[in-house]
Amino acid sequence: MDVQLAENQQELFAPGHRACPGCGMAVAARHILAATGSRVIVVTPTGCLETFTSPYGYSPWRVPWIHHLFENGPAVASGVAAALAAQGRNDIRVIVIAGDGSTFDIGFGALSGMLERGDDVLYICVENGAYMNTGNQRSGATMTYAATTTAPAGRCSMGKPQKKKDMPAIVSAHGTAYVATASVAYLKDLRRKVKKAMGFHGPRYIQIDTPCPSGWGFASDCTLAVGRLGVNCGLIPLFEMENGAVTRVRKIKKPVPVEAYLKAQGRFKHLFTQDRGALQVAQLQQIADGNIRRYGLADVEPKETA
Amino acid sequence: MQAESVVEGSEAVALAVKGCRPHVISAFPISPQTHIVEALARMVANGELDAAYVPVESEFSAASVLAGASAAGSRSYTASSSQGLLLMTEVLYASAGLRLPCVLTGVNRSISAPITIQVDHQDTVSLRDSGVIQFYVESSQEAYDVHLAAFKIAEDPGILLPVMVCMDGWILTHSYERVKLVSQEEIDGFLPKFRPENFLDIENPKTWGSYAEEDVLMEMRYSVQQAMQYGKRRIPEIFSELSRITGRDHGGLIEAYRTEGAAVVLVAMGSVAGTIKDAVDRLRDAGKKVGLVKIRCYRPFPHEDIRNAVQDARIVAVLDANFSMGSEGAVGLDLKAKLCGQPGAPPVLDFIAGLGGREVNADVVSRIVALAEQAVSSGSYPTESHWMDLNPAILP
Numbered sequence: 001m002d003v004q005l006a007e008n009q010q011e012l013f014a015p016g017h018r019a020c021p022g023c024g025m026a027v028a029a030r031h032i033l034a035a036t037g038s039r040v041i042v043v044t045p046t047g048c049l050e051t052f053t054s055p056y057g058y059s060p061w062r063v064p065w066i067h068h069l070f071e072n073g074p075a076v077a078s079g080v081a082a083a084l085a086a087q088g089r090n091d092i093r094v095i096v097i098a099g100d101g102s103t104f105d106i107g108f109g110a111l112s113g114m115l116e117r118g119d120d121v122l123y124i125c126v127e128n129g130a131y132m133n134t135g136n137q138r139s140g141a142t143m144t145y146a147a148t149t150t151a152p153a154g155r156c157s158m159g160k161p162q163k164k165k166d167m168p169a170i171v172s173a174h175g176t177a178y179v180a181t182a183s184v185a186y187l188k189d190l191r192r193k194v195k196k197a198m199g200f201h202g203p204r205y206i207q208i209d210t211p212c213p214s215g216w217g218f219a220s221d222c223t224l225a226v227g228r229l230g231v232n233c234g235l236i237p238l239f240e241m242e243n244g245a246v247t248r249v250r251k252i253k254k255p256v257p258v259e260a261y262l263k264a265q266g267r268f269k270h271l272f273t274q275d276r277g278a279l280q281v282a283q284l285q286q287i288a289d290g291n292i293r294r295y296g297l298a299d300v301e302p303k304e305t306a
Numbered sequence: 307m308q309a310e311s312v313v314e315g316s317e318a319v320a321l322a323v324k325g326c327r328p329h330v331i332s333a334f335p336i337s338p339q340t341h342i343v344e345a346l347a348r349m350v351a352n353g354e355l356d357a358a359y360v361p362v363e364s365e366f367s368a369a370s371v372l373a374g375a376s377a378a379g380s381r382s383y384t385a386s387s388s389q390g391l392l393l394m395t396e397v398l399y400a401s402a403g404l405r406l407p408c409v410l411t412g413v414n415r416s417i418s419a420p421i422t423i424q425v426d427h428q429d430t431v432s433l434r435d436s437g438v439i440q441f442y443v444e445s446s447q448e449a450y451d452v453h454l455a456a457f458k459i460a461e462d463p464g465i466l467l468p469v470m471v472c473m474d475g476w477i478l479t480h481s482y483e484r485v486k487l488v489s490q491e492e493i494d495g496f497l498p499k500f501r502p503e504n505f506l507d508i509e510n511p512k513t514w515g516s517y518a519e520e521d522v523l524m525e526m527r528y529s530v531q532q533a534m535q536y537g538k539r540r541i542p543e544i545f546s547e548l549s550r551i552t553g554r555d556h557g558g559l560i561e562a563y564r565t566e567g568a569a570v571v572l573v574a575m576g577s578v579a580g581t582i583k584d585a586v587d588r589l590r591d592a593g594k595k596v597g598l599v600k601i602r603c604y605r606p607f608p609h610e611d612i613r614n615a616v617q618d619a620r621i622v623a624v625l626d627a628n629f630s631m632g633s634e635g636a637v638g639l640d641l642k643a644k645l646c647g648q649p650g651a652p653p654v655l656d657f658i659a660g661l662g663g664r665e666v667n668a669d670v671v672s673r674i675v676a677l678a679e680q681a682v683s684s685g686s687y688p689t690e691s692h693w694m695d696l697n698p699a700i701l702p
Contacts, residue, residue: 040508041506043374051517053513054513055516056518056519056522061511062511064506064507064514066377066506066514066515067515068373068397068400068401069397072370072373072397075366076373076377079330079360079374080375083329083374083376083379083380086358086375087329087378087379109364110367113367116363
């Protein structure tokens with residue numbers, strides 16, 4: 001079964017941390033380390049993952065792990081990588097596991113610098129589409145029309161009006177050798193991508209969709225189901241890019257309408273309780289269809305609508 | 307026999323850093339610091355220095371790279387100035403709290419606005435509460451020597467803090483001086499390899515940078531203060547060890563210059579100390595009992611040493627090249643706080659001088675001494691800072 005790791009494999013991300021029940025990010029962290037193995041140093045900027053794994057005196061991390069600040073994960077990792085290179089320790093690798101607030105927003109400059117310099121760091125964004133650690137505020141990763149506490153739905157608002165920042169394309173535009181998206185709903189695929197990324201040197205980027213029960217508004221036993229809907233409606237395209245070209249995608253056998261994904265979550269509730277929500281749902285369907293066409297996710301491409 | 311070269315102050319710093327064999331150097335340009343990291347870049351490019359040179363996209367990342375390198379067990383260095391140091395502020399607080407030793411040169415330059423590239427101490431003084439040890443130097447030779455000591459101080463197991471060597475921009479970084487250089491063998495004998503007990507070790511994984519609350523946070527903070535207090539004992543020992551190699555003694559935490567029997571003691575930091583020493587000599591020649599306390603180590607603040615040096619004084623006059631808006635100069639504040647309530651302690655006057663590169667010459671120093679003497683004779687001691695030589699014609 002996909003969720004279970006092989007029994008003889010030591011858990012490098014141990015149970016007993018303080019994530020919310022059903023947290024997609026905790027699942028991601030566990031499977032990332034299962035794929036990297038133990039010879040890694042992990043840098044985690046401020047965010048959910050940092051907070052729920054590091055209450056002083058307790059730690060689930062069975063690899064060396066450091067948290068420094070919110071906006072400097074890439075630069076701290078560059079420093080670790082530079083030190084390891086200077087020490088001749090090419091047997092140890094550096095990975096960043098960071099949330100979308102630090103990746104898309106506050107640490108964006110540092111990430112761009114790290115990518116541009118070509119530092120030997122695997123950067124993994126565990127993305128839940130908002131600043132969840134502080135209670136669900138919108139970020140550059142928040143999906144269009146999702147309601148957050150700083151872009152709430154209301155009489156004059158349908159949630160976040162802006163588009164989600166296209167980070168994989170931005171990262172790829174730096175000349176990054178390997179860029180991939182993954183989802184905790186497809187763990188075998190996730191582990192394969194992490195393993196593949198570990199085979200490259202220089203900067204690499206993986207963005208993992210990690211559904212958040214408390215922020216997105218769904219029951220804590222529905223994390224993987226919501227993740228699957230996101231992938232299968234086309235809003236969360238899973239693909240790999242090598243040197244700027246899409247090399248592999250996870251095909252969607254039968255695309256589900258975005259409505260199924262949106263209705264499963266409280267953050268889109270306003271689209272179905274207000275009459276005018278139909279327009280926004282149609283726009284989100286267009287975004288999903290656009291993804292399906294852009295990455296070739298379905299054998300039968302959706303028709304372009306006017 | 308030490309090699310003697312005529313070098314730019316920035317080059318002197320780069321030579322000292324090279325001698326300390328850092329593993330990792332991060333660099334971002336800002337005047338007047340840039341010549342230092344340019345010199346180091348040339349050394350790496352020419353194969354004279356075996357270090358990873360990381361040309362970052364901001365000072366924030368420059369300081370962050372040091373944090374990562376230090377945590378991974380490598381000696382690391384950067385330099386910055388002014389806005390760059392302010393941008394590093396959040397990082398340096400965290401690195402001090404995480405006990406990540408590193409060395410940076412704080413090339414002094416004023417803070418915007420108005421934007422300027424001219425010197426004062428507002429930038430580095432703004433970092434005084436961060437947990438970074440701060441030295442101020444008078445000459446390029448002292449800059450060279452203190453950088454050699456800085457790594458040993460930062461990496462001392464009882465300290466483990468970032469150390470910043472502050473030197474006046476342009477006046478020191480861009481002027482040429484004779485500087486005596488220590489041989490690589492002697493530096494290697496003085497400065498052991500950096501082998502921290504804690505580092506990001508895959509054989510012994512640890513979690514570093516945890517979330518903490520009221521049950522432990524105060525103790526963690528206090529431990530940084532304990533390291534600072536220990537530094538007051540350890541730093542002079544390390545300076546003495548270095549003196550045995552260099553044959554030069556710049557003083558300990560402070561340098562007391564002609565303070566014996568001085569009625570007026572001036573207190574200052576940085577290159578202005580040279581000017582003040584010259585002024586003190588002239589005033590002494592004219593029969594005035596004047597001396598200088600040069601603060602070499604500003605954090606930890608060596609109030610015990612200063613107190614000893616001013617015990618015979620009728621008055622202490624501080625020259626602050628910085629200002630805490632709404633209050634007064636930072637060194638004046640520190641000194642008043644530490645002398646307050648001490649039996650027989652002299653009154654302290656605070657003078658703001660040299661902001662934005664305004665010249666502080668022997669005449670300015672003489673007038674400060676005269677104002678201090680006037681306060682003593684009138685028995686009236688102003689509690690607000692005296693801003694020297696303000697031009698009333700351009701004040702609003």
